[in-house]
Amino acid sequence: MAEGIKDKIAIIGMGCTKFGELWDKSAEDLMVDSFKECMEDAGIEKKDIGAAWFGVHFEEQSVGKGATPLSLTLKLPFIPVTRTENFCATGTEAFRGACYGVASGAYDIALALGVEKLKDTGYGGLPGGPSLMGTKNALIMPKLTAPGAFAMMATRYFSVYGLNPEEGKSMLAKVSVKSHYNGARNPKAHLRREVTEEQIIKAPIIAWPLGLFDCCGVSDGSAAAIVTRADMAKKFRPDPIHVKALQIALSSGEELMYTKWDGAHVETTYRGGRQAYNEAGVKNPREEISMAEVHDCFSITEAVTMEDLQFSPRGKVKEDIEAGRFNHDGPQPIQPDGGLKCFGHPIGASGLRMLYEMYKQLQGKAQSPERQIKNPKLGLTHNLGGFPSMNIVSIAIIGL
Amino acid sequence: MVGIKSYGAYIPRYRMNHNTLFMAVAFLGSFPAPGENAVANHDEDTLTMAVAAGIDCLSGMKRELVDGLYLATTSQPYMVRQNSALVATALDLQSDIRTADFMGSTKSGTTALLSAMDTAKGETATNILVCASDCRLSKPGSPQESLYGDGAASLLVGNEDLIATFEGAYSVSYDFPDRWRASGEKFEHAWEDRFIRDSGYSQFIAEVISGLLKKYNLNIKDFARIVYPGLYAREHGAIAKRLGADPSQLQDTLLSTVGDTGSASPLMMLVAALEDAKPGDRILVVSFGDGGDAVSFQVTEKIKSAASRRAVKKHIASKKDLASYEKYLAFRNLAPMDLGMRGEISIKTPMSALFRERKVILSCRGSKCKKCGTPQYPYQRVCVNPDCGAIDRMEDYRFSDKNGVLFTYTGDNLAASIDPPSVYGVVDFEGGGRFWFDLTDCDLDSVKVGMPVEMTFRRRYVDESSGVHGYSWKAAPIRA
Numbered sequence: 001m002a003e004g005i006k007d008k009i010a011i012i013g014m015g016c017t018k019f020g021e022l023w024d025k026s027a028e029d030l031m032v033d034s035f036k037e038c039m040e041d042a043g044i045e046k047k048d049i050g051a052a053w054f055g056v057h058f059e060e061q062s063v064g065k066g067a068t069p070l071s072l073t074l075k076l077p078f079i080p081v082t083r084t085e086n087f088c089a090t091g092t093e094a095f096r097g098a099c100y101g102v103a104s105g106a107y108d109i110a111l112a113l114g115v116e117k118l119k120d121t122g123y124g125g126l127p128g129g130p131s132l133m134g135t136k137n138a139l140i141m142p143k144l145t146a147p148g149a150f151a152m153m154a155t156r157y158f159s160v161y162g163l164n165p166e167e168g169k170s171m172l173a174k175v176s177v178k179s180h181y182n183g184a185r186n187p188k189a190h191l192r193r194e195v196t197e198e199q200i201i202k203a204p205i206i207a208w209p210l211g212l213f214d215c216c217g218v219s220d221g222s223a224a225a226i227v228t229r230a231d232m233a234k235k236f237r238p239d240p241i242h243v244k245a246l247q248i249a250l251s252s253g254e255e256l257m258y259t260k261w262d263g264a265h266v267e268t269t270y271r272g273g274r275q276a277y278n279e280a281g282v283k284n285p286r287e288e289i290s291m292a293e294v295h296d297c298f299s300i301t302e303a304v305t306m307e308d309l310q311f312s313p314r315g316k317v318k319e320d321i322e323a324g325r326f327n328h329d330g331p332q333p334i335q336p337d338g339g340l341k342c343f344g345h346p347i348g349a350s351g352l353r354m355l356y357e358m359y360k361q362l363q364g365k366a367q368s369p370e371r372q373i374k375n376p377k378l379g380l381t382h383n384l385g386g387f388p389s390m391n392i393v394s395i396a397i398i399g400l
Numbered sequence: 401m402v403g404i405k406s407y408g409a410y411i412p413r414y415r416m417n418h419n420t421l422f423m424a425v426a427f428l429g430s431f432p433a434p435g436e437n438a439v440a441n442h443d444e445d446t447l448t449m450a451v452a453a454g455i456d457c458l459s460g461m462k463r464e465l466v467d468g469l470y471l472a473t474t475s476q477p478y479m480v481r482q483n484s485a486l487v488a489t490a491l492d493l494q495s496d497i498r499t500a501d502f503m504g505s506t507k508s509g510t511t512a513l514l515s516a517m518d519t520a521k522g523e524t525a526t527n528i529l530v531c532a533s534d535c536r537l538s539k540p541g542s543p544q545e546s547l548y549g550d551g552a553a554s555l556l557v558g559n560e561d562l563i564a565t566f567e568g569a570y571s572v573s574y575d576f577p578d579r580w581r582a583s584g585e586k587f588e589h590a591w592e593d594r595f596i597r598d599s600g601y602s603q604f605i606a607e608v609i610s611g612l613l614k615k616y617n618l619n620i621k622d623f624a625r626i627v628y629p630g631l632y633a634r635e636h637g638a639i640a641k642r643l644g645a646d647p648s649q650l651q652d653t654l655l656s657t658v659g660d661t662g663s664a665s666p667l668m669m670l671v672a673a674l675e676d677a678k679p680g681d682r683i684l685v686v687s688f689g690d691g692g693d694a695v696s697f698q699v700t701e702k703i704k705s706a707a708s709r710r711a712v713k714k715h716i717a718s719k720k721d722l723a724s725y726e727k728y729l730a731f732r733n734l735a736p737m738d739l740g741m742r743g744e745i746s747i748k749t750p751m752s753a754l755f756r757e758r759k760v761i762l763s764c765r766g767s768k769c770k771k772c773g774t775p776q777y778p779y780q781r782v783c784v785n786p787d788c789g790a791i792d793r794m795e796d797y798r799f800s801d802k803n804g805v806l807f808t809y810t811g812d813n814l815a816a817s818i819d820p821p822s823v824y825g826v827v828d829f830e831g832g833g834r835f836w837f838d839l840t841d842c843d844l845d846s847v848k849v850g851m852p853v854e855m856t857f858r859r860r861y862v863d864e865s866s867g868v869h870g871y872s873w874k875a876a877p878i879r880a
Contacts, residue, residue, distance in 0.1 A: 123740055140778060141836070144812075206812075208821065257776050258784045
């Protein structure tokens with residue numbers, strides 16, 4: 001009987017760069033920046049690292065293939081380094097690799113580092129070109145973009161729950177208002193401006209019904225973590241943060257090709273969430289999960305994720321959003337750092353960035369008192385890579 | 401006895417009103433006659449229209465019975481790579497068939513039809529699908545721009561169950577240099593209109609008709625319908641008059657509604673004539689181009705069985721004005737339009753993969769699980785039904801002829817498109833199966849969840865650097 005990862009691993013150091021359109025920073029600069037902060041936080045030296053996991057998604061846009069970009073940039077001394085790539089779950093996959101490496105007993109200390117340099121493409125949005133179905137992508141797939149793929153989930157959600165476009169867009173706008181409020185207060189966030197519901201609704205349409213403010217920032221950035229065995233953690237710091245669950249779930253194809261999926265939720269998030277709660281021993285996620293950083297690549301994604309993670313009942317997230325449940329001062333703050341929406345989304349770094357925020361909040365070390373969530377016990381992070389009908393979801397739960 | 405077993409046609413949804421054209425090009429001294437032309441959407445071309453006409457012609461029939469496909473056109477995308485073979489693949493015809501391209505002249509439509517008749521008389525093949533299609537590019541401001549329209553016709557030729565019997569033919573051939581386009585050239589050249597009219601159009605049509613009447617000892621009054629292209633409106637009537645025909649015998653030229661569709665023109669007019677024909681009617685079909693062919697048919701009692709086609713009439717009635725001339729220029733790549741840097745990402749078609757996956761990509765075939773009966777697109781080896789999961793228990797399953805309903809959709813302004821927003825969605829097929837497809841021939845405002853859709857073969861891209869025209873299937877609102 002598998003025991004799971006709960007309480008076997010502790011995070012003893014984390015680093016995260018400022019995210020944004022960092023025209024004067026290369027991917028290598030970003031890697032060094034997050035690594036530096038992470039090592040200082042952990043208080044260890046490079047020779048202490050037994051192995052590293054390196055996450056980057058669009059490697060052709062920045063660092064190139066393989067894991068040598070990490071070993072060469074950080075001058076890692078001939079230790080094992082593994083590259084992970086799993087769409088937007090890439091960063092969490094690097095973290096998962098490091099945790100499992102340590103949990104296996106193969107290493108005492110491991111590094112996970114994610115980076116993405118997206119702003120060397122010359123245009124807005126994510127880099128184009130074939131991705132999901134390889135060579136078939138260009139031959140049979142519609143000319144999908146990420147906003148379009150998630151817009152189809154918004155269309156579906158509105159249709160399934162009988163929201164007219166005004167009601168639906170108003171619900172989604174409130175999701176973004178909250179994230180902009182949080183992002184505006186975070187010095188490391190990419191987008192630091194508060195916006196109103198009216199501004200959001202009147203913004204240009206990117207992919208109907210999603211407008212500009214329904215879409216997250218496309219950013220450059222890097223984040224890193226140092227993990228060790230739980231029984232060793234207190235040697236490094238008094239407040240290590242423990243891993244309670246690490247799960248991933250992947251689409252089986254039935255969402256896109258079979259006709260049972262309702263298109264108004266993400267099946268992988270629901271399944272991955274159930275597995276994670278089981279691993280962490282969480283019985284009532286709405287009450288027990290203190291806070292979360294979820295994959296709000298688009299406002300609709302955050303909305304359905306609240307239902308899929310059982311923070312809100314099915315079809316009822318609108319009521320929770322309107323009641324302010326997920327606001328910074330609400331009972332279950334979501335995206336306290338601004339989320340992908342405003343902190344930004346350098347793909348390979350995002351999972352680790354989310355963990356960075358949860359880690360700091362759990363330690364009571366958010367940069368300013370107004371950002372600090374009161375007495376959090378469990379923080380959840382969630383990534384969704386790919387499209388709603390065809391994706392990879394990673395979920396991590398960490399706590400004191 | 402050989403003849404026509406079925407007919408079909410295709411006319412694209414967009415029309416270019418000649419007023420729109422006039423506003424744009426009058427400064428060049430171009431004054432188009434009143435009317436409108438059918439213009440192909442940006443994702444349509446000769447081959448996609450030929451496929452659409454072929455689908456119309458074969459509706460309700462078993463495609464396995466077709467053992468030949470002859471394609472006639474003057475605007476084929478490929479000089480090397482057989483266009484008819486590509487059309488046959490898109491139509492999901494068997495591979496043990498004869499395919500041939502008839503190109504280079506506007507009479508190629510009737511020539512392909514005659515060749516099909518000759519084939520059907522022999523022993524090697526009996527059911528030949530003839531598709532004639534043209535989507536000709538004309539220079540902005542040229543007289544051809546208002547004259548030419550885009551469209552296609554299709555006729556199934558065979559030796560039984562005929563709706564019209566083949567009664568005879570007469571041809572003339574001249575190296576008539578009225579219009580020409582050398583290999584590698586984009587636009588046609590034309591000699592003076594009066595020369596074309598007086599030395600060609602009025603001469604050849606009269607010559608082939610007279611020749612046919614004499615050869616078969618017929619009188620012009622024997623024909624209920626006389627079909628020949630109407631390049632010159634006044635001369636069109638004058639030819640008939642000189643031959644002793646009554647104007648009421650003349651089939652409408654489609655010139656003011658569709659335009660001159662080149663090699664498809666006489667066959668589209670024939671299809672329109674068949675739509676209204678009564679048993680016993682004789683129809684005379686004449687083409688013009690480097691001489692011409694005259695072909696004589698007689699309609700049988702079975703004509704009523706072909707009535708459910710969209711053919712010409714329903715397609716003419718189903719239309720939408722193209723908003724502007726500039727949009728037309730953009731659709732035809734006649735003015736460089738900025739698609740943003742995202743639009744500059746080039747697609748290198750892996751030809752070996754295209755051939756390997758041709759049934760999925762070009763024929764819109766998926767698979768159906770023999771264990772649980774679930775249709776799935778594209779072809780899967782492992783059943784997608786979570787309660788089944790059978791491995792290698794699949795049979796081929798055609799999706800191109802299945803309608804569906806729109807499960808969800810969006811209008812995407814970020815995707816590079818010459819006609820933004822790029823509309824796409826997920827289709828649930830009747831009988832099962834779900835996949836995402838681009839939507840075409842629709843406006844975002846009219847798209848709704850649950851809307852019925854049909855599949856249509858379209859051009860996906862043209863990769864100028866490698867000369868590849870890429871095709872696949874899209875979904876569209878049900879046309880008529």
